[in-house]
Amino acid sequence: MKPPRLGIAMILSGPSGAGKSTVCNLLRQRNPGLCFSVSCTTREPRNGEVDGRDYYFIDQKNFQRKIKNNEFVEYAEVHGNFYGTLKSEIIERVRAGKDVLLDIDIQGAFHIRESSKQYSLLEKCTEFVFLGPPSFGELEKRLRGRGTEKEEVIMKRLETAKSELDHWRDYDYLVINKEVEQTVKDLETLFDILHKSTKRLEDSGFYT
């Protein structure tokens, strides 16, 4: 017999170049039962992006209505576009014992942490994982390796990444992404082990 339990909402965050998207994609591919939180945005879809898979593409008016209706667990404006995480992508799923993965930037993760302090279900279910590069030098190599940007764009991104790296202390776990297969295994193991955490186990019926 197993006690009923809440699902985990794993917030995976880290600096640009740490490999978040690659890790998330492989993790989802290998774990079809794992839910993924799709964000809302007001920006235009890029080539190949699919509504409802990559983002929910909505207009400004719709986004503002959702803000007013308190539908977001966090949202932010970046370069004139809005991005937000819907409560509905997380709450009902974790209540039903399903695990949810969130691929989110440092700022968004910070806002979810703040929200969760006000909302005990969210506090119980969220686990904050910082995906870090093996070193700053390695991050620089990866960002330069893309080879598509001008030096000044690269310098700007490196500066941002450097300040973002400092935030690993604010997370529950630090996972170093040295090799993507191993990182995905580490995250799978993290899910397994965190299922043994008592804070998400429900009292009713266990050992009685």
Next chain:
Amino acid sequence: MKPPRLGIAMILSGPSGAGKSTVCNLLRQRNPGLCFSVSCTTREPRNGEVDGRDYYFIDQKNFQRKIKNNEFVEYAEVHGNFYGTLKSEIIERVRAGKDVLLDIDIQGAFHIRESSKQYSLLEKCTEFVFLGPPSFGELEKRLRGRGTEKEEVIMKRLETAKSELDHWRDYDYLVINKEVEQTVKDLETLFDILHKSTKRLEDSGFYT
């Protein structure tokens, strides 16, 4: 490069009959680098027990002196004998990044939890794991299976076990001991994953 980190002090506790000793023995056998916290006691050694391995067997006077010198992280009197966990078995080891395993009863674990609230190093390093039986029925079967005690002794132990089972909520993790090999693997994985917890990582020199 890996950031320097503190070791884990894993407090393994649970009701009599859950299989704590068997699990601890196999875990230590398979992980020679894992330290084990040996307790002090004033009771007489039993057949086959070795001083410094099973317990530090000390006299009342010595035990009282250690209490006075504040050498224990917890101690208790049980049926006229004293039992205690020495700070020296934990503190220096976790500071040096070594993991320590503690096999301890429910009452002792509770006292360590209370102490750790006053002592930030202990709070960072301790992880409380409740080793539970698959069900109460299974625990009864195991306690009866020993076949050495009278019915009234068994009834008394079952009553104690029943009230102890309730305490799983006070722990960080609940590990169900269905099959000892799997349980030991679960605990090994728990150590691995908890090494990624940021609270024990030290700031100096990482990503700079």
